[in-house]
Amino acid sequence: MRRRTLLAASVVAASAAAGAWAYESTRPVVVPLAVPSVPPGPERCELRYSKARGTTVDFYTAVPAGHGDGSGLPVCLVLHGGSKRPADFEGLGLGRFLTDAVNRGAAPFVLAGATGDRLAWQPDGRDDPQRMLHEELPVWCAARGYDTGRLAAWGWSMGGYGSLLLAEAFPRFVRVVAAFSPAVAPGDAVFRDADRLAGTPVGLWCGRSDPLFGNVRALRRELPDEPMAGTFGPGKHNFDYWSTAIPAAFAFIAARLSGVTPSPA
Template structure:
């Protein structure tokens, strides 16, 4: 099983690398950022035992909610290019405030650097366990309510969010995946039944090279998707930024129900 996981992870890394190259050959992949203000937004360094190194740890609280104590958490799994240090520039804190101002129940964002390992273990480096076991502890230290948690990721991180939700059924109250780097026959397809009872949102651009894979995944999910759309767009931040408002509305509603 571990060898199969390593082989699948290597396949996803290769796929993500190919998609990343495709992304950078396209014009117009700057994010579309709302004018809303940021709240308490930080990039700190934390020592990860699971990864065996110090990693960047990003958090964002919507403006008007102080340091975010008592708020539920959406865990962020990045793709093959952007890292937590890039999240402020990509406007994630502004998107969060905008979602809350539009009526979404408030929540915080939290994510750490998982490198390019497709959120699977490689030797002694285990970014998936970092997300499952360490980031919640770091969030508790900040006073966030980790009993209410959701997952959001794009590209390689969308694959990682789905894989994590399958590995720990019902651990997350929602999974939002943008253009997840999945392919038929990988572990996400093989364990799709584990997502029963976990609301899933899927978004993918129709011009994305992963579009066929994502729609094929939707067909094997045990339940209809709870949110998402397939509209014109490619595999880039321009497309993903236009989907963030809908995804944050979805995540906020799910976290606000608990």
């Protein structure tokens, strides 16, 4: 059955600290969308036919500047929300965020994403975006020389839900999950199978003014292990908020993909 998400979303910019779970002030704050002013590395977006989905999808990859074609680098799968597609990622500045993270000391990795449409990253009849993530996207990435033995998953809104769902459906498939304002609800598949996240490092971010905040907070209580990164800080369900979490999320992902445990914030 098709699962409709409560809100649509997407991503772009700014600053935060990686590490242990933290709570922040609820004081209102206005955060501008600001893409780091650094050059991106190679970014590509091309069309691929997905057998799992039975349609042609965007296939996006980004390599941090200074790391050639990305050969040998681990991969972070990017699961979009309801309002963006991989063809939008370059314009959102994801490649610049990636280079900025590496410039700040994060171990390099590659971003890779494909179109999941509005299916909440789960099967809908013969259309199965989750199978595309699990079976096809790693093959496409391996063909470019990336290290698909080291995978992470990161998503926002509907994509945050999908990232957690992917890690539950295939334990140990990804080494780490970062979810921004995941579109979860008590009783849904992510809640029901939360125990399957045991042993998988999870980063969980959500703004306190987000309509989903109560659900995300409830999910945090259901997780088998305390989140290893993330904040419940000032913000809504939009890029102005998510932009503040990208640096922390990328540092968290990089550390786990490289086998380094980040220090507490």
